[in-house]
Amino acid sequence: MATITQAPVEVLLRIAEYCDSQTLFALMQAKRSLYKSITTYQATICRENAIQHGFSRSNYFSSKKHNPGDQDRAMVPVPSFHLLTEIDTRLSRIDSLVQGPFLSTDSHSALRLTTRAMLDKFRAGLTAALLAADELSDLGLHVSTEAKRRDAAPTFRAWLVTQHLHGNGGHYRPISDMAMVPAHRDFVGLYDDSYYQTLELRDRQRSCIRKYSTRLLCWLLTLAEACARGARREQLASKDEDDPFCREMASKECVLRFGTCFLYNRPGASNHVVGSRRDGGGGGGGGSMWATDLALKWYSDCKTEFTLFEGTGGTVHSLGSRPGEDAGPIALPAGLHMSIMGELAERFLEDKRQTCDADTALYYEETWSSLHTRDNVHAMVGREVGYPLWRGYDGLDVAPPPKASGSFFM
Numbered sequence: 100m101a102t103i104t105q106a107p108v109e110v111l112l113r114i115a116e117y118c119d120s121q122t123l124f125a126l127m128q129a130k131r132s133l134y135k136s137i138t139t140y141q142a143t144i145c146r147e148n149a150i151q152h153g154f155s156r157s158n159y160f161s162s163k164k165h166n167p168g169d170q171d172r173a174m175v176p177v178p179s180f181h182l183l184t185e186i187d188t189r190l191s192r193i194d195s196l197v198q199g200p201f202l203s204t205d206s207h208s209a210l211r212l213t214t215r216a217m218l219d220k221f222r223a224g225l226t227a228a229l230l231a232a233d234e235l236s237d238l239g240l241h242v243s244t245e246a247k248r249r250d251a252a253p254t255f256r257a258w259l260v261t262q263h264l265h266g267n268g269g270h271y272r273p274i275s276d277m278a279m280v281p282a283h284r285d286f287v288g289l290y291d292d293s294y295y296q297t298l299e300l301r302d303r304q305r306s307c308i309r310k311y312s313t314r315l316l317c318w319l320l321t322l323a324e325a326c327a328r329g330a331r332r333e334q335l336a337s338k339d340e341d342d343p344f345c346r347e348m349a350s351k352e353c354v355l356r357f358g359t360c361f362l363y364n365r366p367g368a369s370n371h372v373v374g375s376r377r378d379g380g381g382g383g384g385g386g387s388m389w390a391t392d393l394a395l396k397w398y399s400d401c402k403t404e405f406t407l408f409e410g411t412g413g414t415v416h417s418l419g420s421r422p423g424e425d426a427g428p429i430a431l432p433a434g435l436h437m438s439i440m441g442e443l444a445e446r447f448l449e450d451k452r453q454t455c456d457a458d459t460a461l462y463y464e465e466t467w468s469s470l471h472t473r474d475n476v477h478a479m480v481g482r483e484v485g486y487p488l489w490r491g492y493d494g495l496d497v498a499p500p501p502k503a504s505g506s507f508f509m
Contacts, residue, residue, distance in 0.1 A: 108136050116147040120183040145178035152186050153230060158240035162188045162360050163390070171393065172360065174240055192363045193229045197222040201329040201362070203495065211495060212486050220484040225325065228318040231311060232358035235304050235435065242300045301432045308435070308442055314483065316443050317476045323351035323436055324492040326362065342406060348436065349402035355435040357397055364390035407431065444472045
């Protein structure tokens with residue numbers, strides 16, 4: 100370090116733009132004049148460093164708790180040394196996740212891949228997906244609280260409830276007293292005050308999804324599959340829960356909405372690998388108790404949301420501003436998994452329109468389903484890693500299928 104500090108300050112400042120936080124702080128401690136120079140040009144150094152690692156946005160959620168009273172993640176000051184620490188934290192956690200057993204990426208045999216080179220390509224795809232999931236999560240900081248004030252009515256003081264609560268012939272109807280339905284009280288927290296903010300956030304996230312490449316969207320869905328399978332294996336959800344579909348969708352949605360912060364801090368986390376690239380990983384459990392409780396809350400909220408969505412067909416009724424006034428049906432915000440599936444389905448169909456005759460393209464449009472989208476995703480991932488027999492994470496629990504003819508799918 101003493102030899103390095105003899106270099107011109109201009110050269111050292113340029114080097115600082117490529118350093119991780121630990122190296123940069125060591126560089127600052129080596130020489131007082133260098134400390135002053137780096138501090139003076141902190142904003143430029145941090146901005147360039149973030150760009151080098153693909154972090155070029157303006158707002159980021161913190162992965163760690165900074166204040167004792169924090170109930171949620173705080174915003175990272177940008178540009179500042181806090182951003183460099185956040186980048187190191189995320190990259191370190193991604194390293195441990197893509198090398199650990201939760202995503203079945205600790206060995207190529209766990210994924211039924213045949214070579215280490217295939218595993219390296221698979222890990223690279225999941226790494227890109229985790230960075231994209233973090234970007235979708237960070238968009239929550241861009242949502243203005245003005246959205247709620249702008250659209251004050253209708254307020255959500257009542258929700259549709261199921262037949263077993265009110266014997267309504269299988270239909271749903273609004274109720275005015277939430278105390279009558281203790282099991283549904285969480286719905287108020289999910290959508291009452293934050294409903295319009297949620298709509299704005301989903302719009303921003305869908306806009307971001309439309310900008311992603313087809314390859315990246317396929318890896319995002321693969322990451323969601325990996326999380327759902329890993330959660331089943333680690334028994335993230337209780338065995339006595341009665342809706343496995345909502346459990347699985349909640350796991351997929353959580354990783355897409357909250358990225359590495361959810362995966363790393365999930366209850367019972369055991370993914371950490373000793374010796375990961377930046378901070379040495381860690382051989383034990385997940386994050387702090389605060390972070391684990393937050394991840395559990397995210398999972399619980401997502402599961403409640405999917406239970407409501409499935410039970411109502413995606414539409415609920417709200418009461419108007421006056422007691423007893425029914426403001427009519429209100430659509431629940433679509434989840435990110437559904438949005439990505441829809442975007443990919445349109446892209447795959449557009450490819451058929453471009454490459455097939457009109458009758459064949461019409462046939463695809465009339466018969467296309469989510470299963471076709473899923474199989475096209477698996478085919479694209481398989482081609483990228485060099486393993487054409489890849490059939491997704493669910494395929495790891497069954498006997499290897501024969502090679503597909505590929506007549507229908509890409």
